[in-house]
Amino acid sequence: MDYVSPWTLEEWLSRADVVPNKELLMVRANMEPFRSHPFHTHPTREEIIYILSGRAEQWIGKQHRILGPGEMVLIPKGEVHGTYNPFNERLVFLAILSPANAPEPGIVDVSNEEPWRSLRNGFPKTT
Numbered sequence: 001m002d003y004v005s006p007w008t009l010e011e012w013l014s015r016a017d018v019v020p021n022k023e024l025l026m027v028r029a030n031m032e033p034f035r036s037h038p039f040h041t042h043p044t045r046e047e048i049i050y051i052l053s054g055r056a057e058q059w060i061g062k063q064h065r066i067l068g069p070g071e072m073v074l075i076p077k078g079e080v081h082g083t084y085n086p087f088n089e090r091l092v093f094l095a096i097l098s099p100a101n102a103p104e105p106g107i108v109d110v111s112n113e114e115p116w117r118s119l120r121n122g123f124p125k126t127t
Contacts, residue, residue, distance in 0.1 A: 007037040016100060025100045028052070029083075031091040036084040036126035038111035039119070044102035047075040047095060049083065054091035057084040062119060080110055086124035 001018055003010045007029070012018050014026035025045075031037070031054075039059065049058065050072040058067050059082040060075055067073065075081045085091040110116050 007031065007035060013094075014100075022101055023099050025095075025097040027095050029091075029093050029095055031056075031083070031085045031093075033085060033088050033090065034124075034126050037082060038084075038109070039080055039082040039116035040110060041078055041080050041108050042075075042097060042102075043078050043105060043108060045097045045099065045106065046077045047081075047097045049073050049075065050094040050096070052092040052094060054085065054089045054093075055087050056091050056093060057086055057123070058082075059084070059119070062115070080116060082111070082116075084120070084123070084126050086126055 001012045001015070003012065009030040011028040011030070012026075013028060014021050014024050016022070049056070049067075051067045051069050053069055056067045057064055058073055060073060061080055083093070
């Protein structure tokens with residue numbers, strides 16, 4: 001089931017309305033060049049991001065690194081993170097979240113709060 005979010009084209013591979021699953025959510029995210037999923041948190045879920053192709057400027061808290069194909073990160077429940085694609089190539093990654101049936105809120109945008117709003121100052125711009 002495909003869905004165009006503000007950040008990516010999402011191809012849902014595991015979700016309650018796709019397969020009978022109660023523990024895992026999995027989405028293949030297709031992020032165009034110079035796009036991002038800015039700083040946010042999942043208060044009730046942990047997440048694994050696994051890069052399939054392209055490169056990601058991946059932030060976890062105030063630390064970042066560039067991830068390439070075959071690399072992954074674990075984002076603990078409630079940790080602020082952001083995925084940015086400041087590169088001139090499409091980024092494709094899997095986002096695996098657990099548990100699937102966690103209480104709301106599932107996601108909280110903190111990109112307009114300090115220090116997250118200005119943390120990327122000096123980095124290439126994304127939308």
